Amino acid sequence: MIDRYRTVDVAVPGGALRVGVWDGPETDVAAPTVVLVHGVTASHLAWQLVADxxxxxxxxxxxxRGRGRSNDLTGHAGMAQHADDLAAVFAALDIGPTVVVGHSMGAFASLVFAHRHPQLVSRLLLVDGGLPLAAPEGLSPAALVAAILGPTAARLDMRFAGEADYLDFWRAHPAFTADWSDELERYLAYDLVPAGTGYxxxxxxxxxxxxTVDLNGGTALLGALAAIEQHSVEFVTVPRGLQNEAPGLYPPAHLETLLATYPSVSHERWDGFNHYTVVMGAEGAQRVAALIARQFTAVG
Structure with a gap:
């Protein structure tokens, strides 16, 4: 359903934020709007299958900011800045209070957004992110990124001859061995930008x-967590991580502690998915979409 898709640019401090919109003439003018917030090294096209x-x-x-076609924005990032950028998107596209869905780092940014701009959020859906990670303490920023993201961060320093080279790199990735798709290829191709003689x-x-430093104990997140019971929050976790490894971002013992610490959060554990395929695999996207629809039913 790519014919529903368009992009707009929204002015934010330091430049313009690229925003993907799926609507089109077949969308009822009274149809609800859902806002989706991607992960730490992703882009808006991570949500293509969910949008479909x-x-x-x-x-x-x-x-x-710092990703996709918003990668040339000047100024600092951090969860508070991402939250305020989202508020600018709401204003530019005339979005009223609605369901906000965040995946991975986007879940942390969404939680902070709900805290800083509560009038714009009816319900929150956090997908494999948003609540504190089981990260080692006392690490330097680079070591913390390596501990949490591993090869995902290392890829950012790599150079590729072109789109085919980049797709071949990802075809060998353990997360997508059973979930390759045309939508995934479109997402990956969009990720490349020129760099010298390559990409x-x-x-x-x-x-x-x-x-990554900010989402692991930054003041904006700490404030949002302290007020989390003021929001309707659904939290989804999966058993496998960024390399399709177990136990994933939320090991069982850590998850149990989190749910006891934040009892107002409603939790679902979805077997059979890893950190990527829960939104970028066909089955995961269908399940996320169904849960989004349930959030609107709950609001109604």
Whole structure:
């Protein structure tokens, strides 16, 4: 359903934020809008399959600053800045209070957004992110990124001959051995930007370091967590991580502690997915879309 898709640029401090919008003439003018917020090295096209599974909704998903076609924005990132950028998207596209969905780092940014701009959020859906990670303490920013993201961060310093070279790199990735698709290829191709005589991933490693440190105990997140019971929050976790490894970002013992610490959060554990395929695999996207639809039913 790519004919529903368009992009707009929204003015934010330091430049313009690229925003993907799925609507089109077949979308009812009274249809609800859902806002989707991608992960730490991703872009708005990470949500293509989810958007396709929500044909009756207007789907809005930005490239966060430092990623995609928002990669040349000047100024610092961090969860508070991402939250305020999202508020600018709401204002530019005339979005009222609605369901906000965040995946990975986008879940942390969404939680902070709900805290800083509560009048714009009816319900929150956090997908494999948003609540504190089981990260080692006392690490330097680079070491913290390496501990959490591993090869995902290392890729940002790599250079590629072109799109085919980059797709071949990802075909060998353990997360996607059973979930390759045309939509995934489109997402990956979009990630490349020129770098000298070759290409590199659009995401800025400096921004990733800044954001990773901030989502692991930054003041904006701590404030949002302290007020989390003021929001309707659904939290989804999966058993496998960025390299399709177990136990994933939320090991069982850590998850149990989190759920006891934040009892107002409603939790679902979805077997059979890894950190990527829960939104970028066909089955995961269908399940996320169904859960999004349930959030709107709950609001109604």
């Amino acid at each position: 599974a929500l044909p009756g909704m207007r789907v809005v998903a930005p490239d966060l 590199r991933p659009a995401t800025s490693l400096q921004t990733v370091e800044e954001d």
